[in-house]
Amino acid sequence: MAGPGITIDGSGSTANPAIISAEAVTCEQVRPCFSAGDGAGYDPATGVITARPSADAGNSLEYGSDGGLLVTAAEVSCDDVRPCISAGDGATYDPATGVVSARPSTDAGNNLAIGPDGGLYVPTGAATVTTGCGLTGDGSGAAPVEVATGEWPYACDVDTAGTVIACDSTGVLRGEPRGMATFFSNQETRDYPDLPVPAGQDQPGDHFEFVVTNPDPCRPALAVIEREADVDFNLPAGGGGASYGHGTDEMYYVENSGATAINDAHCHTTKVFSLATPLAPGETRTLTFDVTLGRGKGGATYNRIQTFIRCLLISL
Structure with a gap:
């Protein structure tokens, strides 16, 4: 027995073979099978399925000029962002202008400064150090670290008669070998x-x-x-x-x-x-x-x- 839309002609013998025919399915027959759920729209008259943006207030989802979905970003103002920022160690922040900058220490002996071009600047020879035996100066531009030397008391030339001080493999200064x-x-x-x-x-x-x-x-x-x-x-x-x-x-x-x-x-x-x-x-x-x-x-x-x-x- 043939189903809906199917017909069979002929007895199936050699002289009268069976011919099976099917009716064409139309769009009007198929479209009633579809319906629209959440976030989708469906027009049964045309068969067009579309996305359905919510009509709730504040929704920025819409259709773009090419027919695609478009989310328009909400504009964020500086006043919205600035309260999120604060200054920690070594930095300053002006909430009125939003300017963030480095903050050099005011402790005595600090040589870090803001240079003429607005960048952080440490003058050459300005690193403050604590010296021990054999060294002088604090590393500042006015008092660079130097070896504490004495006066050469001999008649011979220090350039030719002076001995050698060298650095060993561990970074320790060594004099010439003992006699x-x-x-x-x-x-x-x-x-x-x-x-x-x-x-x-x-x-x-x-x-x-x-x-x-x-x-x-x-x-x-x-x-x-x-x-x-x-x-x-x-x-x-x-x-x-x-x-x-x-x-x-x-x-x-x-x-x-x-x-x-x-x-x-x-x-x-x-x-x-x-x-x-x-x-x-x-x-x-x-x-x-x-x-x-x-x-x-x-x-x-x-x-x-x-x-x-x-x-x-x-x-x-």
């Missing part, structure tokens, strides 16, 4: 089986060494060296003679002109000098001492050499 003085000493005694004293002058006797290190990590060190030697000679009677020296500098000569042998004749000698080249910071250097022998005659022999090597390292 250091370090003393080293070495003593050695060697015995020999009555060796003959060479006839020539300044001949090799024995070699001595001593190692020193400059402990200063910053400065080179002047090395002041003191060397001592003592050689025991056996001198036969009737002209036995011998000498010894510090390197090529002969320091002592002895001769037996008597009729009796002299055993273990000796004399302790000393030389002081400085090394021509200072030791670099942390440098280790070997100090040497060559004891020489010579002018041996009459069967003179030696059986002992005693040495001292002393070193004073000074870094300033």
Whole structure:
């Protein structure tokens, strides 16, 4: 059975197929299905649906020139807004004019001001500070913070002879490293089986060494060296003679002109000098001492050499 607006023709056989027809739906049939609710308008005669602004007083919703909804903002006056504003710390407010501005403190020592262009202004060098040892001034333009210096009391030029003040990794001012003085000493005694004293002058006797290190990590060190030697000679009677020296500098000569042998004749000698080249910071250097022998005659022999090597390292 066909529903409303539907018709079926034909028996459905091959010779007489079924034909289903539907009636067209008109706008007049559909429009009664619609009605208007809150905020909407509907005209059943035309089928036009529109938004419906409220007619209550104070409603600013309306239609714009393009047919869309338009909300017209209510004009807010300065008098409405100004009572909402007040001044807190560091600011001032004039409710009569609505002007808000910064308010510098009137406390003594304040250098913040309003500049000629109306902006906040702190003059260069005008930050007020509390200074401690070694500083003067309060940071104002009239009294800038400065290092408290004394008068240079020496005849030399401060530009070339003055020391350095530097800032360390933690921001602390430091002076130049402290001077250091370090003393080293070495003593050695060697015995020999009555060796003959060479006839020539300044001949090799024995070699001595001593190692020193400059402990200063910053400065080179002047090395002041003191060397001592003592050689025991056996001198036969009737002209036995011998000498010894510090390197090529002969320091002592002895001769037996008597009729009796002299055993273990000796004399302790000393030389002081400085090394021509200072030791670099942390440098280790070997100090040497060559004891020489010579002018041996009459069967003179030696059986002992005693040495001292002393070193004073000074870094300033």
